[in-house]
Amino acid sequence: MHSFYWACFGRPSCVREVLKDSRVKVNEPDNDGETPLCYAARFGSPDVIKWWIASGREIELGEPGDVFMDAIGVAKEYDRTEVVSLLERLKENPVETRHAVRVELGLLDELAAEMFALVVFVSDGLLKTKATGVKAGAKRTRFFNIARRLPLELHMLLCFRQVGSCKEIIQRQRGCIQVAGLEPPVVLKLHQLTPHAPPARLPSQPSPALPAFPALSMTACQSGTSCP
Amino acid sequence: MLAAVEKGDVKELAELIRQDPDFKVNLVGGDGITLLHYACMKDDRSAVIPLLLAHPDIDVNVKTNMDALLLLGLFWTPLLCS
DSSP, rough: OHHHHHHTTOOOHHHHHHHTTTTTTTTTTOOOOOOOOHHHHHHHHHHHHHHHHHHHOOOOOOOOOOOOOOHHHHHHHOOOOHHHHHHHHHHHHHHHHHHHHHHHTOOOSSHHHHHHHHHHHHHHHGGGTTTOOOOOOOHHHHHHHTTTTTTHHHHHHHHHHHHHHHHHHHHHSEEEEEEETTOEEEEEEEEEEEEEEOOOTTTTTTOOHHHHHHHEEEEEEESSSSOO | OOOHHTTHHHHHHHHHHOOOTOOOOOOOOSSSHHHHHHTTTTTGGGHHHHHHHHHTTOOOOOOOOSSSSHIIIIIHHHHHHH
């Protein structure tokens, strides 16, 4: 069992910290062949799995019937109804589930949620290697899907320093993000505009009551000016 | 260092690492776990995780050298009760 296994035993803040390190093999089975997700499904709190989902890192649910890797089956076996529900939602509709989980965890806006995901990418080294060529594969596609929605300044912020808790940074700055490492320093102002539509739902599915998902626009201004 | 990790005291751990930069961060103790494993056991120790992960020699995937079920009995059950 490596560190991520230990974190999966119901330690949400530990999982959050460990997930930021790309070297952690989150889906690697232990010596018995059981995956961290199975441990989390059996022993951990649902928040552990929620932070994992919110991070955007890959989650291998395993094949049904596989005694070591079928996380949903393990959760059912141990009567973890909330975990079963969460994982089944994830299996059915990953995008919508990730959105709902991020809102639930307090990542109340798109930027905060994507910043947490981007910390993972910074940790992966994808942003740093952008100038010399990004690694190929699925991560590249995912990186560009996220990156093209964020301004260059934010990319640079994430390149220059590890962002700790994006939620804290946004709150601490009263709607502004101080961009470090740029000369002259830049402040990104966040303005909440019109409500942003959550991902489309299938007609047959009941619409869960999600809070409005505010859209953000960002404008750069010089440091030292007052932010609204 | 174990005491600093147990308290989740980042400053104390950083100072101890500064004093002994050559310490074996991946050393598996007699109980079969490393400092990082120990830090991952409780939420109030999570503050020291980034510090340990920043160590240049850290192996984040180093595994315990004891049976998982035995470790669970040793650590997980008492933690639940704490």
